[in-house]
Amino acid sequence: MEEDYPRNLLEFEGRFATDAACREYLARRRWPEGFVCPRCGGRQGWPTQRGLVVCGACQYQASVTAGTIFQDTRQPLTLWFRAMWWVTTQKNGASALGLQRELGLKTYWTAWTWLHKLRRAMVRPGRDRLSGRVELDETYVGGNEEGVIGRLTHDKALVLVAAQEDGPRIGRIRLQRVTELSKARLRDFLAGAVEPGSVLRTDGLNVYQGRAGYEHEPVVVKRQAADAATLLPRVHRVASLLKRWLLGTHQGAVRPEHLDYYLDEFTFRFNRRRSASRGKLFYRLVQQAVQVGPVPYEVLNKHISPGPQQTH
């Protein structure tokens, strides 16, 4: 199917000026082969005045936003679309404060929850795993990084990094925070991130040895960090870009319990960094936003943090 997205801000504004236009765009992303009734699977539906679709077979009134991250939102879809456009056109990532200012949202909290909902949509359900030759290593994020001024007071988080080789370049990546570097955690990560049969390139650390289902190509790392960077250059490059991004865009103000979301956003941007069009990123985000379920309030609430204060 041809990918249908606005090429620039002017096209975006012309196209998504009304909730009806946004709703129709969502419907096309949600039901790319045409309407499917969520209750009976019927394939015929008619739009109603209230923005619902009535199933021709069972009369069920389906909402295009039900069961997506937009479920129960009280804000107009036009505002959500602006948020998605803004998020995908920020080259270096989006902060809640930036989103609040851009959309004129009344509270920082709203901007924060929206960003977290959108970040959830950045992980494509059933997305492809890495394959071929894959570099694998761990890195520590946060804590008292050298030369860091400011808010980094929490403990370091341990993050597994996998980077697919693309000739001399870095292909797609996957990141995951883990509580410990153990064989069990590594197995879980690999199961979700790397196709069985792939060739894993790791350092000589014991935990990386003998991963069932994968070929293994250990590289011997000498003591100097410079050697690690030479022998596993892709994961090291990704780790340093990640740290720079967390410090730059978020001033290091990422709490460990929120790190997963930031890792997802970083991965989303990184894996599409060569995308010629920002509009295409927007398209992907919308597409994925109607494929992931809503974020229950309690889940966000569990992670509530006041976040950075609005004083700067």
Ligand SMILES: [Zn+2]
């Ligand atoms: Zn039906």
